Amino acid sequence: MIIALLLATGAVLALPSAVGVVAEQQQDRLLNQVNAFDQQLVKERYERNWFSSESRYRYSIEDEQLRKLAAVITEEPEGNPQLIVTTRMYHGPVPLLSGGSSLLAWTDMDSSLMLRAPSGEEIELPGELRSRVQADGSTRFIYSVDAESRRLANGLMLAWEDTQVDVVLGRSQEDLAIDGDVGTISLSDNDAEIRIGPATIDADQAKSDNGLWTGDMDIRVESLALHDVEADDVTLALRVRESSDLASYAMDFTALNLRGEGLSGEDARIDLFAQRLDAQALGGLIELMDEFPDIAPVPVTDRDALLRRLLRGGPEVTVRTLRLPMTDALLEGDAHVTVEPGTGSTPRELAGGIEGNATLLVPKLLVEQIRANGTDEARNAIELMQRLRVLKPEGNRYRVEVEYAGNLVTVNGFPVPVPVF
Numbered sequence: 457m458i459i460a461l462l463l464a465t466g467a468v469l470a471l472p473s474a475v476g477v478v479a480e481q482q483q484d485r486l487l488n489q490v491n492a493f494d495q496q497l498v499k500e501r502y503e504r505n506w507f508s509s510e511s512r513y514r515y516s517i518e519d520e521q522l523r524k525l526a527a528v529i530t531e532e533p534e535g536n537p538q539l540i541v542t543t544r545m546y547h548g549p550v551p552l553l554s555g556g557s558s559l560l561a562w563t564d565m566d567s568s569l570m571l572r573a574p575s576g577e578e579i580e581l582p583g584e585l586r587s588r589v590q591a592d593g594s595t596r597f598i599y600s601v602d603a604e605s606r607r608l609a610n611g612l613m614l615a616w617e618d619t620q621v622d623v624v625l626g627r628s629q630e631d632l633a634i635d636g637d638v639g640t641i642s643l644s645d646n647d648a649e650i651r652i653g654p655a656t657i658d659a660d661q662a663k664s665d666n667g668l669w670t671g672d673m674d675i676r677v678e679s680l681a682l683h684d685v686e687a688d689d690v691t692l693a694l695r696v697r698e699s700s701d702l703a704s705y706a707m708d709f710t711a712l713n714l715r716g717e718g719l720s721g722e723d724a725r726i727d728l729f730a731q732r733l734d735a736q737a738l739g740g741l742i743e744l745m746d747e748f749p750d751i752a753p754v755p756v757t758d759r760d761a762l763l764r765r766l767l768r769g770g771p772e773v774t775v776r777t778l779r780l781p782m783t784d785a786l787l788e789g790d791a792h793v794t795v796e797p798g799t800g801s802t803p804r805e806l807a808g809g810i811e812g813n814a815t816l817l818v819p820k821l822l823v824e825q826i827r828a829n830g831t832d833e834a835r836n837a838i839e840l841m842q843r844l845r846v847l848k849p850e851g852n853r854y855r856v857e858v859e860y861a862g863n864l865v866t867v868n869g870f871p872v873p874v875p876v877f
Contacts, residue, residue, distance in 0.1 A: 500540075508546050514572065515539045526571060528612065528643070535574025541585075543567040563589045582616070593627030603639065616641045617654065630663035640679075651681040661696075667739035668703055670696045685716035687724075702769065703738055704731040714781055722781035729776060732797070734769035737762045767806070770797030775814075784821035785852045789814065807863050816856045823847065823854060844870065 501512040517526055517537050526537040546564040567585040570578045583601030590596055598620065605615035617639025624633045640653035655678070661671035677690040688711075695706040707728045715721040740762045772794045780787040791814035799809025827838045841847045846867045847854040857868050865872045 508544060511543045511545065513541045513543075515541070528608065528614075529571055529579060530573035530575075530577070531608070532573045532575055537574060538572040540570040540572050540578060541567055542570070583619070595625045597621075597623040597625070599623075611645055613644050614642075615644075621657065626662075632659065632661050632669070634659040634673075648683070649681060650683070651679065652677060653680075654678050664698045664735065664739075666698065666701065666703075666735040667743055668696065668698055668735055670698050670703075672696075685714070685719070687711040687714045689713075698735050701735050702731070703733040703735040705729070705733070718783055720781040720783050720786075722786070723779070724781055725777050725779045726775075727777035728774070730771065730773045732769055732771050734766050734771075737765040737769070741766070764800070767795055767799055768797070770795050770799065778816075782819050782822060785817075785819040787817065787819060787822065789816040791815075811861045813857075813859045815858075817850070817853045818847070818856065819853050820849075821852075846870070846872070 498514050498516075499511070500514055501510070503510045515538060517523055517539060523536065524533075527533045530537055543565050544567075565587045567587065569581040569583065569585065571581055572578050582604055583599055585597065585599050587595060587597045600620040601616065601618070603615075603617045605613060607613050619637065619639045621634070621636035621638065626632070634657055636655075636657035638653055638655040638657065640651060642649060642651040644650070656676050657674075659671070659673040661669045661673065664670050673692075673694040675692045679688050680686065680690055690711045691709070693706075693708045695704075697704045705728075707726070709726045711724045713721055714724040741759070744758060744762065773792075775789065775791040778787070778789040778791075791812065793810065793812035795806075796809040796811075799805055823838060827835050830838075838847070844867075847856065848868045849855075855868070859866050
């Protein structure tokens with residue numbers, strides 16, 4: 457019994473250090489995976505102790521939109537800011553004994569976030585990020601922030617409400633669940649305000665063998681105001697399914713009371729459905745786009761080979777609803793395009809394997825604005841379409857009905873010459 461007790465005590469004392477070694481190896485593996493694309497994540501420091509460890513990572517913000525957002529806080533529009541993540545990790549399987557907050561987990565981590573300006577100044581960001589590797593091997597991330605407001609040096613007022621986002625990443629890192637309640641975030645001065653929220657995020661997804669994230673994602677924003685555009689109850693629902701190596705995508709976006717310059721204040725909606733997509737080819741295209749961002753050209757040969765395979769599967773795309781409330785009249789439309797399975801990818805083969813139709817109701821005011829403010833080519837094209845009744849008057853809108861079948865295109869019932877393939 458004494459020997460067994462000593463062995464058990466030794467295991468309890470040795471296990472936290474062993475977990476610390478594995479945790480560091482996992483973080484290094486994650487670092488290499490992220491940097492396989494852009495080399496923007498750097499480990500500044502990692503101090504591994506027996507019961508706990510400390511790490512510090514920095515991520516260079518190079519995306520133009522994120523740089524502009526960061527510049528609002530740093531007041532330094534030039535150069536690339538950096539996101540600094542400092543983490544204290546408590547080793548398990550009972551990190552509570554070494555200062556963590558979880559009773560049963562392999563690791564328990566507390567992180568703080570800072571924004572490092574191009575000049576080197578570090579600005580503490582609000583909120584707390586807690587994460588833990590749970591007993592089943594999954595990792596849970598909880599980001600929470602209390603309501604606060606800050607007046608920035610450039611005269612802007614930044615305010616946010618209570619927020620909590622809960623993310624669970626499966627043991628194999630191939631399933632993901634997100635549950636978030638995000639309070640209203642606003643940025644304002646005496647003349648204008650940008651406001652988003654409150655919002656909810658709900659997602660449950662899993663990565664398929666073909667590299668596609670399948671499952672559901674729902675995002676709802678109760679209200680938003682972006683410059684001259686406002687809307688209520690903005691929702692985005694995304695459904696991705698995969699069966700027998702074929703994928704389908706359903707996307708439904710709605711915005712109630714869409715108002716602003718050129719908008720009437722009615723509801724907007726886009727409802728799109730795509731099916732019979734070759735899952736392996738689609739996964740390869742997504743991976744290729746991730747591997748070669750905008751700064752590097754995508755290999756044309758690889759891309760075209762994947763596109764040919766995607767077309768041979770016979771995809772079908774339907775725009776079930778397109779609705780945009782403009783001041784003069786609604787912009788409305790729908791479309792349906794199918795590709796016969798087995799169709800080749802040359803222009804002649806595509807011409808014989810594609811069928812489709814589309815209807816578009818365009819406000820006359822929009823057409824007149826394009827003719828008044830557009831290029832000479834745009835004005836000439838509009839005048840030609842009006843003479844040929846491609847733009848068919850219908851009240852305060854133009855109706856355009858397009859059909860394609862058997863190598864023949866018709867617009868409002870009239871055949872339209874197309875290039876000979």
